[in-house]
Amino acid sequence: MIKTIFLLFMLSLFCLCNAQNLGALLFNGNCITCHHPTKTISAPSISEVKERYKKAFENKEEFVSYMATWVEKPAYEGSLMLDAIEKHELMPELAFNKEALRVISEYIYETDFTKYETAY
Numbered sequence: 001m002i003k004t005i006f007l008l009f010m011l012s013l014f015c016l017c018n019a020q021n022l023g024a025l026l027f028n029g030n031c032i033t034c035h036h037p038t039k040t041i042s043a044p045s046i047s048e049v050k051e052r053y054k055k056a057f058e059n060k061e062e063f064v065s066y067m068a069t070w071v072e073k074p075a076y077e078g079s080l081m082l083d084a085i086e087k088h089e090l091m092p093e094l095a096f097n098k099e100a101l102r103v104i105s106e107y108i109y110e111t112d113f114t115k116y117e118t119a120y
């Protein structure tokens with residue numbers, strides 16, 4: 001029994017270290033409160049944000065790098081969603097370092113939020 005619990009614990013640690021899962025964890029813990037997968041509520045849905053960024057940057061590296069840089073310090077300058085700023089006001093600055101924001105941005109790039117299952 002103890003062995004099984006230990007194994008499960010190790011397995012979950014392993015999963016947390018996996019970048020994709022870490023991205024999911026960080027996104028669900030910090031972004032989804034404002035960015036619903038598909039519905040615009042207090043902020044544009046993450047599907048809408050992703051679509052806008054994909055239109056501007058098809059290349060994954062450019063997408064990730066631009067998004068991580070913008071989210072680190074949200075500003076009018078460099079925004080791809082000036083219409084959303086007018087509607088909802090500028091996104092607040094969150095205390096994340098660039099590396100964490102890159103992991104989150106990669107996760108956003110890879111995830112199809114229209115097929116996303118959440119409790120919402």
Ligand code: HEC
Binds near residue numbers: 080085
């Ligand atoms: C407190 C609410 C809130 C949280 C939390 C939040 N956002 Fe936002 N976000 C907004 C609002 C409002 C906008 C639209 C206005 C804007 O673009 O500044 C936005 C816009 C954006 C944009 C588009 C930027 C542009 O204008 O080009 C990106 C990308 C983004 N958010 C990513 C994230 C990520 C990643 C997280 C989690 C780490 C996150 N947001 C957490 C409120 C939030």
